[in-house]
Amino acid sequence: MKILLAVDGSDYTQKMLAYLTAHKELFGAGNAYTVFTVQPPLPPRARSAVGKEVVNSYYADETTKVLAPASEYLAGHGIAAQSEWKVGHAGETIAKFAEEGQFDLLIMGSHGHAALVNLVMGSVATQVLAHCKVPVLLVR
Numbered sequence: 001m002k003i004l005l006a007v008d009g010s011d012y013t014q015k016m017l018a019y020l021t022a023h024k025e026l027f028g029a030g031n032a033y034t035v036f037t038v039q040p041p042l043p044p045r046a047r048s049a050v051g052k053e054v055v056n057s058y059y060a061d062e063t064t065k066v067l068a069p070a071s072e073y074l075a076g077h078g079i080a081a082q083s084e085w086k087v088g089h090a091g092e093t094i095a096k097f098a099e100e101g102q103f104d105l106l107i108m109g110s111h112g113h114a115a116l117v118n119l120v121m122g123s124v125a126t127q128v129l130a131h132c133k134v135p136v137l138l139v140r
Helices: 009-021 045-048 052-076 089-098 123-131
Strands: 001-007 030-041 082-087 105-109 136-139
Touching: 001 009, 001 089, 009 052, 009 089, 009 105, 030 052, 030 089, 045 052, 052 082, 089 105, 089 123, 089 136, 105 123, 123 136
Parallel strands: 001 030, 001 105, 030 082, 105 136
Antiparallel strands: none
């Protein structure tokens, strides 16, 4: 099974990874995993003020802060996952990446860093569910 793990570095990302490794039907050597994160775009004026190199360096640094812990956690459980990232609006970008990558399953936390904004289900999770044609497993 080809599984996409959408991560943002929040506590719900950690809960999702713990859930994954505790369920043998989802966690196993027969599956291919891709850890994916989305960086919010910087405002155009900020991008033009600091230049392309600084912006790209910023995106790379922020991405590493999110992807490295998730990849290390999976590696500690014997899984070498691929890592990917994009810049864009999280919900739509995750859904599009899952579909274009022809993933069999998308797993993500039910909330991200803005968990207080939507108490029942995070806004990114809501957007993913609205736009994604790939099956989604939300972990709370």
